[in-house]
Amino acid sequence: MKCFLDQKILITGASSGIGKLMAEAFAAEGARVILWGREQAALEAVGKELTERGMRCASYLCDVSRRDSIYDTAERVIREHGPIDILINNAGVVSGRPLLEISDAEIEQTFDVNALAPIWTTRAFLPTMIERGRGHIVTIASAAGLIGAPRLTDYAASKHAAVGFNDALRSELRHLGHRGIRTTVVCPYFISTGMFEGATAATPLFPVLTPDYATRQIVRAIRRGRRRLLLPRAIGVVFLARLLPAPVFDWIARALGVTRSMDGFRGRRSG
Numbered sequence: 001m002k003c004f005l006d007q008k009i010l011i012t013g014a015s016s017g018i019g020k021l022m023a024e025a026f027a028a029e030g031a032r033v034i035l036w037g038r039e040q041a042a043l044e045a046v047g048k049e050l051t052e053r054g055m056r057c058a059s060y061l062c063d064v065s066r067r068d069s070i071y072d073t074a075e076r077v078i079r080e081h082g083p084i085d086i087l088i089n090n091a092g093v094v095s096g097r098p099l100l101e102i103s104d105a106e107i108e109q110t111f112d113v114n115a116l117a118p119i120w121t122t123r124a125f126l127p128t129m130i131e132r133g134r135g136h137i138v139t140i141a142s143a144a145g146l147i148g149a150p151r152l153t154d155y156a157a158s159k160h161a162a163v164g165f166n167d168a169l170r171s172e173l174r175h176l177g178h179r180g181i182r183t184t185v186v187c188p189y190f191i192s193t194g195m196f197e198g199a200t201a202a203t204p205l206f207p208v209l210t211p212d213y214a215t216r217q218i219v220r221a222i223r224r225g226r227r228r229l230l231l232p233r234a235i236g237v238v239f240l241a242r243l244l245p246a247p248v249f250d251w252i253a254r255a256l257g258v259t260r261s262m263d264g265f266r267g268r269r270s271g
């Protein structure tokens with residue numbers, strides 16, 4: 001069981017949603033949180049709030065859709081704070097529209113933020129973790145990293161990439177003998193942060209999660225060094241369903257309402 005006291009924990013996309021809540025939760029346990037965000041005012045507001053509550057934090061503007069921005073900011077963080085203990089790849093975007101209604105640029109942005117950024121941040125911070133023989137890399141992926149649905153073609157593809165990256169990285173670290181470096185991948189269903197505003201849980205099996213509950217579960221999984229967190233656990237049914245022929249799998253997805261869940265999606269564009 002990990003104790004977060006004095007741990008340096010870097011969170012991308014920390015200016016809102018579960019990124020912000022995780023920052024609060026870790027800082028409340030005595031961690032030094034390093035917040036990355038792309039919007040100055042929002043990031044400053046979170047930093048100010050934490051500092052006023054006596055928590056330790058540092059904020060860095062970083063647009064994680066840009067590799068150079070990630071590498072430059074990571075260098076600054078290491079120079080100013082030394083090696084970090086836990087890297088949490090949390091920043092994410094969703095377009096939420098059918099494939100032919102999304103622009104090429106939006107698809108690239110989705111991949112840059114959801115799939116590539118975790119790879120660049122890991123390449124930036126892994127060397128110091130290897131030097132110290134310890135570290136923890138967390139990927140906030142999605143249930144859409146396990147199963148696709150309408151209006152999620154780009155998002156699901158990018159989150160499948162994030163899950164695949166985590167799985168291969170975990171295997172590679174062990175294979176290369178870096179046993180002190182852990183990975184955790186988190187695959188949540190909908191969380192009511194606003195990112196998926198308008199999307200609905202079609203079955204009680206997969207309820208929309210509250211941000212507080214999701215954050216508590218994620219913090220607990222990181223503390224315990226769990227390799228994978230499915231939220232809710234029932235999402236694991238996807239692994240069994242995958243063993244079935246594709247037409248049966250598709251029928252189950254339709255029957256569970258997975259295919260209708262994005263019909264009312266508005267996302268943050270709804271204002």
Ligand SMILES: NC(=O)c1ccc[n+]([C@@H]2O[C@H](COP(=O)([O-])OP(=O)(O)OC[C@H]3O[C@@H](n4cnc5c(N)ncnc54)[C@H](OP(=O)(O)O)[C@@H]3O)[C@@H](O)[C@H]2O)c1
Nearest residue numbers: 013016017018038063064065090091092142190191193195
């Ligand atoms: N909410 C859900 O239903 C749900 C379900 C499964 C998985 N997830 C995943 O959980 C993670 C957190 O999402 P959330 O629900 O907390 O939504 P959120 O409040 O929208 O948080 C996403 C964060 O990522 C930041 N971000 C986006 N693009 C960025 C960029 N280019 N550079 C830096 N930061 C960037 C956002 O900053 P701005 O505020 O500046 O845009 C925001 O702070 C995401 O990876 C998401 O895919 C969410």
